[in-house]
Amino acid sequence: MLEDKVLIWKFKYGSGEALCRIYEKYIKDLLRLAAILSNNACDAEDIVHDVFVSFAQSAETLRLSGNLKSFLLTCVANRARNKNKENQRWQMAGLDEAESVASQSKTPEQWIIQSEELRRWSNIMAKLPYEQRETVILHLRAGMKFRQIAQSQGVSVNTVKGRYRYGLNKLRSILDGEVEK
């Protein structure tokens, strides 16, 4: 937290060193969040890449009232949400297969190296409706408060709480189902 304040300060003064440190410090957290939200390594890479490029260009305009990690995680969540909507549009247009082929072609140069556990949980979480998945992950894994999530999603706190509750219930039934098998 303290280091972040100094890093942001230096970054705003154009320090490349500070940018590198911010990258090293948070890249895994961001990729992890993106991977579990998108359940697609290529999408996760694109999301985090775009977030960092925008961040790198934002020194003049950046104003942080909260902490840096929450800010970056929120950026990733916002981009992941947009990406999800985009993917849904592709699917509705019947182009999901083409997208899938394109994504797989990137595999040899993959940036993310996911653990088995992360893959497994990404698949489990993918069974939740997207809004519920995002809410559960942001609250439990990114430590964001319902109020912050509501702000980020542009909905009321009660809606977020509802999504969270439904998400947990659904998750429980998925996990219980796995155990029964």
Place this chain on the structure above:
Amino acid sequence: VRSAENIEKLVQNLDLDIDTNAQTDQAVLSELLDAQKKSIKQQSALVLPNIRRFIMKNPITKLAAAVVIIAVIIGVNPFGTSKTSIVLADVAKRFESVPFFRLTIYLGYDNSDEAKKIEIWKSEDSHVRAHEGNKVIFADFSNKETNIIAFDQTTRQPINNMGYVSMILKELCSEGRFSLDTIINIIPSEDGITSVETADTAASKETVVFEIKHKETPEWISIWALRSSKLPVRMCFHDPRNNEHGDFFFDYSEQKDAKFFDPDAFKNEAQEQPNLSSSENAFNEQEIIDVLRRWTVLSGGSFPSSLDIQTIKDIDPNADISFLYNGLKNLNGAIHFETPHATFDRDNPPSQDEIDKYFNSVMFILMGRIQEVLAEMTDWHYAGQGVKLSDADTAILWYRPKDSETYRVIYGDLRAKDVKLENLPK
């Protein structure tokens, strides 16, 4: 069957390991650094087409301009039936007729100590000089061909990154005119602006105030003008949505000579005074000295053992942190960090946790700033460990300013002087 609580704990404690391909990391980092550099270099080019955003980085500019549009074009009297007969159009017209002026602009946020300060001087023959941070910008609007050049104030070398002020100048002084009218001309629309409201009650005997509110947003703007001369003396805006504010102060009392507006004179000043780099550095040097002085007050007279964050342990966390904080506020670069109000509230003293947190925060930024300053200097060495403020003849820090053959040495009594390489402490 798992309970909701169990599920929460399970998800929270998952060990979701992830790694990255080092080669890709390098490629991405290099791309990011490029993007950062380009962003800094192209600030002017990027923002140039959208003057509305950078004049005040706030839509209120549009509001101000629209007020003038309304006043000038539609002919609305913003004071209605008030005792003054001044309309904003008079003020705009009068401003355009002044031969020279100085405009000081502060842009910032209510909850922040950080404010961007821009100073602009205009000469009678349409030459302009402006200061923004460490940049000094000269512009010649006396001909159709506008010529703008920026210098680094310390090195007096021309720089490419001209900052906001050059963009403002280019737009505001188009065709050699520097007036409120030129603001109007670059604002293409007056949509969303309500009619001008009067501020009759706020007007004093000497001044008249134009108060304007936006139709759909909570933004407002005020313009003060002298009743006698009709000259604008102050303009401020506020946007409560993000606590953004700006203050513009107009001064017509001081006429600068031609040399002040001459970029060659500014550049040559450095050549005529070979020691100038040393004195310019003295500003940063003064910052370091101030920090060191404050440190010795808190530490009982000892200098820090090193100039990095590790040295925090040398200071008693119960020391008077506001003393250090006040020192920080004076540092070059307008450092901003959140100040816990409790720290300064005697009736509501802060908890030890708050003190610790604040203390660490202050120290961290303090050391960060010292590192920043020293990074701009070459061949520096710190030898303050074990030295006390009373050790007048012991050198604690020395460095070589850029382009200087001699070194600057700071001694235990915090005096600084030029020293040749051969006379440096061993």
